[in-house]
Amino acid sequence: MITTTRRTALSMFAATALGLVAGAALTPAAQAADAIKIGILSLTSHSPSIIAEGKGYFDEQDLDVEFVSFQAAQPMAVAIASGDIDFGMTAISGGLISLAEKGAVRIIGGALQETPEIEGQKILVSKAAHDAGVTSPDKLAGRSFGVTTQGSSFHYMAHKIADKAGFDRSELKITPMQKVPAVIAALKSGQIDAWSIVPNIAGALTKGPEVVEIGKISDYIDNYQVTTVFTSTRNVTDNRELVTRFLAGLSKGIDDYNAAFVDKTMGADDVAAITGMVHQYVYADQPIDKAGPRIAAGAMRINSGARLNVASVEDQLKWFQSEKLAPEGVTMEDLVDTSFVEAY
Amino acid sequence: MELILDRVSHSYGNVEVLNDISLSVGSGEIVCIVGPSGCGKSTLLRILGGLEKPDSGAALIAGDPPADSLNPLTYVFQDFALLPWRTVEGNVSLVLEDHAIPKDRARAIIADVLARTKLSEFAGAWPRQLSGGMKQRVAIARALSVNPAVMLMDEPLSALDSQTRDLLMDDLVDLWGQVGFSACYITHNLAEAVRLGHRIVMLSRRPGRIREIVDIDIPLNERINHPAETTAIQRRLWEAMRDEARAADRELSDVA
Amino acid sequence: MSLDAADLEQPRRATADLQQNRHVAAVKPVPFRGGGFVHTRHRFVALFLFVVLVILWEIGSQTGFISNIALPAPSEAAGAMADLFETGMIWKHLSASLYRLVIGWSVGSLIGVTVGLAVALFSIVRAGVSPFVSALFPIPKIALLPLFIIWFGIGEGSKVATILFGVFFPTVIATYGGVDNVDRNLIRMGQSFGLSWLSIVRKIIIPGALPAILSGFRISASIAIILLVAAEMIGAEFGIGAYILMAGALFATDQLIAGVAMLSVLGLTVGWLISRAERWLLRWRA
Numbered sequence: 001m002i003t004t005t006r007r008t009a010l011s012m013f014a015a016t017a018l019g020l021v022a023g024a025a026l027t028p029a030a031q032a033a034d035a036i037k038i039g040i041l042s043l044t045s046h047s048p049s050i051i052a053e054g055k056g057y058f059d060e061q062d063l064d065v066e067f068v069s070f071q072a073a074q075p076m077a078v079a080i081a082s083g084d085i086d087f088g089m090t091a092i093s094g095g096l097i098s099l100a101e102k103g104a105v106r107i108i109g110g111a112l113q114e115t116p117e118i119e120g121q122k123i124l125v126s127k128a129a130h131d132a133g134v135t136s137p138d139k140l141a142g143r144s145f146g147v148t149t150q151g152s153s154f155h156y157m158a159h160k161i162a163d164k165a166g167f168d169r170s171e172l173k174i175t176p177m178q179k180v181p182a183v184i185a186a187l188k189s190g191q192i193d194a195w196s197i198v199p200n201i202a203g204a205l206t207k208g209p210e211v212v213e214i215g216k217i218s219d220y221i222d223n224y225q226v227t228t229v230f231t232s233t234r235n236v237t238d239n240r241e242l243v244t245r246f247l248a249g250l251s252k253g254i255d256d257y258n259a260a261f262v263d264k265t266m267g268a269d270d271v272a273a274i275t276g277m278v279h280q281y282v283y284a285d286q287p288i289d290k291a292g293p294r295i296a297a298g299a300m301r302i303n304s305g306a307r308l309n310v311a312s313v314e315d316q317l318k319w320f321q322s323e324k325l326a327p328e329g330v331t332m333e334d335l336v337d338t339s340f341v342e343a344y
Numbered sequence: 345m346e347l348i349l350d351r352v353s354h355s356y357g358n359v360e361v362l363n364d365i366s367l368s369v370g371s372g373e374i375v376c377i378v379g380p381s382g383c384g385k386s387t388l389l390r391i392l393g394g395l396e397k398p399d400s401g402a403a404l405i406a407g408d409p410p411a412d413s414l415n416p417l418t419y420v421f422q423d424f425a426l427l428p429w430r431t432v433e434g435n436v437s438l439v440l441e442d443h444a445i446p447k448d449r450a451r452a453i454i455a456d457v458l459a460r461t462k463l464s465e466f467a468g469a470w471p472r473q474l475s476g477g478m479k480q481r482v483a484i485a486r487a488l489s490v491n492p493a494v495m496l497m498d499e500p501l502s503a504l505d506s507q508t509r510d511l512l513m514d515d516l517v518d519l520w521g522q523v524g525f526s527a528c529y530i531t532h533n534l535a536e537a538v539r540l541g542h543r544i545v546m547l548s549r550r551p552g553r554i555r556e557i558v559d560i561d562i563p564l565n566e567r568i569n570h571p572a573e574t575t576a577i578q579r580r581l582w583e584a585m586r587d588e589a590r591a592a593d594r595e596l597s598d599v600a
Numbered sequence: 601m602s603l604d605a606a607d608l609e610q611p612r613r614a615t616a617d618l619q620q621n622r623h624v625a626a627v628k629p630v631p632f633r634g635g636g637f638v639h640t641r642h643r644f645v646a647l648f649l650f651v652v653l654v655i656l657w658e659i660g661s662q663t664g665f666i667s668n669i670a671l672p673a674p675s676e677a678a679g680a681m682a683d684l685f686e687t688g689m690i691w692k693h694l695s696a697s698l699y700r701l702v703i704g705w706s707v708g709s710l711i712g713v714t715v716g717l718a719v720a721l722f723s724i725v726r727a728g729v730s731p732f733v734s735a736l737f738p739i740p741k742i743a744l745l746p747l748f749i750i751w752f753g754i755g756e757g758s759k760v761a762t763i764l765f766g767v768f769f770p771t772v773i774a775t776y777g778g779v780d781n782v783d784r785n786l787i788r789m790g791q792s793f794g795l796s797w798l799s800i801v802r803k804i805i806i807p808g809a810l811p812a813i814l815s816g817f818r819i820s821a822s823i824a825i826i827l828l829v830a831a832e833m834i835g836a837e838f839g840i841g842a843y844i845l846m847a848g849a850l851f852a853t854d855q856l857i858a859g860v861a862m863l864s865v866l867g868l869t870v871g872w873l874i875s876r877a878e879r880w881l882l883r884w885r886a
């Protein structure tokens with residue numbers, strides 16, 4: 001995994017230094033299936049591609065898939081820009097927007113979505129903060145809020161909480177911790193006061209005495225499009241047909257994911273089979289009987305057909321720009337190509 | 345005050361360096377010690393000044409040092425041992441600073457010793473700016489400043505070229521004329537010994553024993569006018585020393 | 601006088617002879633072979649090279665030869681820098697970082713020099729401490745960051761501590777190495793004049809070790825700047841390191857280069873200050 005990212009950086013430098021970034025080839029071969037590389041993180045929300053590959057949905061589309069694992073979303077976006085991988089799925093971040101502005105990547109669909117009927121992201125505080133009276137999100141003024149980096153989705157959520165709760169954004173002390181495990185450690189030890197996170201991690205945390213849940217993100221952000229599907233601008237302009245085939249395969253994977261983990265309408269055997277596929281990449285270091293429940297726990301809905309909530313994306317872009325975390329000149333057209341999926 | 349070495353023997357491990365040496369340095373007397381390389385001259389001097397303990401025998405002081413002597417047994421080193429980060433003046437003042445001397449008195453002492461060693465105009469110079477001969481004069485000035493009862497000089501001139509050495513010998517003779525210091529002066533240059541020593545003690549090769557003692561009666565400042573006598577003494581010493589030196593030289597190369 | 605003249609005439613005649621005999625064997629100068637391998641000062645070469653590189657880089661960026669994903673144009677980086685000045689953020693970032701650097705470096709150096717002296721002067725301390733120093737020095741302080749956060753909190757404590765620890769070990773090693781290399785003859789001289797232990801340490805050992813300690817400072821100051829980015833990874837709102845990390849996360853390469861340039865300028869400034877200190881403290885050297 002690590003070698004992948006390092007190679008990514010190296011080859012990116014080499015390729016761009018030679019000015020070849022636009023020249024790399026992905027021309028469809030006459031007979032052989034098209035080879036594509038998909039970047040994934042070891043999170044349940046990345047299951048749809050894994051399921052689509054496992055169930056042969058990508059084969060149906062004549063796509064030969066290779067998964068490339070990443071530790072964080074940021075290098076995945078850079079790897080798409082450099083042409084090392086073709087498709088990825090992460091939260092909208094300042095980095096992603098910046099790469100879109102540079103004409104390297106485009107959002108082509110929506111993925112994880114906050115919906116009223118399904119449990120979504122939680123707002124958490126440390127025990128100490130809770131004891132000190134922070135029992136609801138509108139009492140977060142003057143408190144520290146953990147984020148991985150500035151311009152991450154956590155930063156966005158923090159400010160949206162402030163906006164809705166009616167206090168100034170600057171009254172939240174945004175505290176960058178670089179990595180999710182570091183945020184968790186800081187929250188547990190009371191070094192930071194608050195954080196927001198997807199339900200399966202939140203659930204594990206609030207089981208212990210150190211962390212208390214005080215609210216839901218869906219109360220503060222309407223129809224939050226948490227993650228999106230994106231690819232390189234080159235694919236969007238020169239390989240539209242390949243993108244369409246990828247999204248078709250992915251959509252079938254999304255349907256299976258929702259049926260298995262979100263709506264729970266799938267038979268137990270099928271769920272077990274799907275869990276087995278996902279387990280190869282998610283919680284792979286734990287035995288299946290331990291990993292299985294964790295994979296299923298707190299799964300959030302992924303938009304069927306990779307539908308994209310453009311309003312939410314626009315709100316996020318505006319926020320990044322208002323905080324000067326994204327270049328002012330970026331437009332929705334730079335960031336999103338809505339021609340592949342249903343946009344709403 | 346008299347400095348006495350009483351039947352001193354010393355070894356390093358199983359190398360015997362000094363064997364049963366007795367000698368004394370009287371007040372106002374310069375005793376030169378000569379001997380082949382590696383015979384233990386420096387060791388002897390370290391024992392004399394209390395920097396090293398002999399295996400047997402003892403270094404003794406007879407009588408009291410002058411009351412105003414700050415450091416009765418004072419060394420002058422072959423390599424000058426000046427602090428490069430102190431000026432000429434600073435190097436002299438270094439050895440006065442621990443003695444709670446009033447500032448103006450210290451300044452007077454420094455001015456005095458620098459004048460005696462003809463260094464007054466170089467008081468503010470760094471050691472790196474000085475020639476070898478000047479550096480050794482600074483070291484001598486520093487030694488004089490503590491008003492020593494005996495100066496222990498280990499080949500003080502051997503790092504200098506021969507002209508400088510001659511000049512400095514003249515200076516030392518002058519100085520002795522003014523101050524009348526006593527010294528134990530180590531050298532392996534016989535001309536130096538004959539020029540400066542009231543008494544010359546010759547050691548044998550290692551283990552160093554006293555091979556010969558020569559007293560020279562000619563006053564120091566007149567020796568330059570008695571070339572015949574001094575040359576004769578020097579030749580006699582050389583005759584005695586040659587075999588020892590040759591043997592020592594061979595011995596060293598055997599060891600190596 | 602006449603003797604001098606005679607002496608001078610001799611070589612002159614010899615030269616004349618040579619010139620007369622030229623037809624026998626041509627006279628030519630001995631070929632000069634002593635050139636090169638000497639450092640001459642060229643003041644503006646580095647500056648010139650830097651300017652040329654930046655111009656080439658700008659041209660490369662403008663023509664698209666250098667992709668703006670790979671590297672922002674220098675003018676963009678300069679723009680990011682100008683923004684920092686315009687908004688006044690530069691002073692917030694600089695003061696936050698300088699605070700951490702100054703406290704971390706000076707406390708680390710102070711403790712480092714003290715421990716280094718103790719290690720060098722007392723054999724019992726050397727026996728006890730120097731294996732620890734050797735064992736702990738190579739540990740990347742970044743690896744200890746999670747522990748520092750537990751011990752010192754995510755506030756200034758862990759940031760200063762990261763720099764402090766990074767500075768401490770090389771200072772200890774430079775100090776006791778410096779003391780070990782002090783000319784033994786000078787110490788013996790001090791003893792022979794009956795100087796007190798404290799005087800010998802203060803007036804002979806410390807000044808003798810000072811050149812080594814100062815070159816240790818040069819290294820430890822660079823280490824402190826390197827560690828600044830690591831130190832500001834955790835919980836830093838302001839600071840040059842935090843700014844660089846944020847630029848990286850936002851893939852704002854112009855800000856990234858601006859931040860890195862700030863670190864370089866900081867490094868150059870610190871290097872210059874230490875050179876000044878060296879020139880003054882070691883003015884006794886050539």
Ligand SMILES: Nc1ncnc2c1ncn2[C@@H]1O[C@H](COP(=O)(O)OP(=O)(O)OP(=O)(O)O)[C@@H](O)[C@H]1O
Nearest residue numbers: 356359361380381382383384385386387388532550
């Ligand atoms: N600290 C020491 N430990 C072991 N051996 C020593 C030590 N100091 C001197 N020696 C040895 O003792 C012998 C006498 O040494 P010393 O320096 O006293 O001779 P020296 O007569 O001064 O020689 P030179 O004419 O070369 O100055 C030498 O063989 C030397 O190697």
Ligand SMILES: [Mg+2]
Nearest residue numbers: 385386387498
């Ligand atoms: Mg010797």
